[in-house]
Amino acid sequence: MTELNEDDIFSVDSGTLEAIWKEQSEICDSISNHGDYGAFEKYLEEENLKTEFENSFNAKNRIVCIDEGTPDGVHVAGSGILYILDEEKDTYDWDDFNKGLETAAEITRQADKLYGIDEITYHDYCGAAGIAFGKMNPSIKSHFNDSDDFGKYFSEKLAEILGKKAIHIPLERPEDKHYAQCVIYDTTGHYNAQGNEGIPQGLIISRKYLTEEQALNETEVALDIATGPHGPGVDKIRLIIIGNPYDNNLDDMKNELSIILPKYADSVIVDGIMAPEGNRAYI
Numbered sequence: 001m002t003e004l005n006e007d008d009i010f011s012v013d014s015g016t017l018e019a020i021w022k023e024q025s026e027i028c029d030s031i032s033n034h035g036d037y038g039a040f041e042k043y044l045e046e047e048n049l050k051t052e053f054e055n056s057f058n059a060k061n062r063i064v065c066i067d068e069g070t071p072d073g074v075h076v077a078g079s080g081i082l083y084i085l086d087e088e089k090d091t092y093d094w095d096d097f098n099k100g101l102e103t104a105a106e107i108t109r110q111a112d113k114l115y116g117i118d119e120i121t122y123h124d125y126c127g128a129a130g131i132a133f134g135k136m137n138p139s140i141k142s143h144f145n146d147s148d149d150f151g152k153y154f155s156e157k158l159a160e161i162l163g164k165k166a167i168h169i170p171l172e173r174p175e176d177k178h179y180a181q182c183v184i185y186d187t188t189g190h191y192n193a194q195g196n197e198g199i200p201q202g203l204i205i206s207r208k209y210l211t212e213e214q215a216l217n218e219t220e221v222a223l224d225i226a227t228g229p230h231g232p233g234v235d236k237i238r239l240i241i242i243g244n245p246y247d248n249n250l251d252d253m254k255n256e257l258s259i260i261l262p263k264y265a266d267s268v269i270v271d272g273i274m275a276p277e278g279n280r281a282y283i
């Protein structure tokens with residue numbers, strides 16, 4: 001596993017990116033060699049990686065973005081900033097900001113109750129903050145230097161409401177390029193592949209703490225990124241559902257996701273695997 005320097009704002013130079021991209025590409029190609037749905041499980045068996053997979057459910061107790069450059073935590077796009085845009089409008093004002101903040105707070109409370117959350121993070125070059133900032137009323141925009149400044153403010157306000165800390169974390173990829181070739185639909189809310197050799201990283205949706213509608217919206221954001229011009233540049237993105245053995249929910253999740261998939265035609269492969277039962281119940 002390639003080590004990254006966590007002190008930098010974005011800690012990945014082009015050589016390191018190339019190495020990570022190649023590593024992820026080899027993992028995803030090996031999984032694809034085992035077919036479509038169910039391939040990840042077969043890959044783990046054949047490559048003897050079941051222990052590494054079992055060790056991939058130890059995410060930190062913090063809210064991070066869905067971006068693969070912000071691993072290790074409970075994932076919500078821009079720490080919830082897109083919920084400012086819940087209603088269809090041309091531009092958004094402080095009322096919308098506060099409503100979005102309250103929705104993000106509800107999601108975080110849910111994650112806090114079920115898992116425990118200590119920190120709300122924010123990061124530079126956040127696409128979600130960029131989308132929300134772009135739609136804010138000009139009088140609001142004028143208060144901020146740029147979209148990252150706006151994203152920081154949102155996370156600080158969210159942390160304030162919840163009595164948590166807001167912290168800046170480095171983006172572990174270059175500004176304009178994603179390396180992940182998987183999107184992970186995680187119904188355990190614990191998934192973190194970082195540091196586990198052979199286990200795919202990805203843009204991650206922490207389905208466990210979201211409503212169906214919220215989770216599908218976030219998945220569309222992730223798939224739009226992964227299949228778009230800043231994506232990894234591969235023909236197919238693997239959408240891996242991590243099922244919760246205590247809910248037996250793989251089929252339900254597969255059905256749920258089928259609503260948004262027609263938009264991506266042949267560019268997305270759906271896969272599914274049950275999380276290990278282990279010591280930690282994903283309750």
Ligand SMILES: [Zn+2]
Nearest residue numbers: 065078126127
């Ligand atoms: Zn982000």
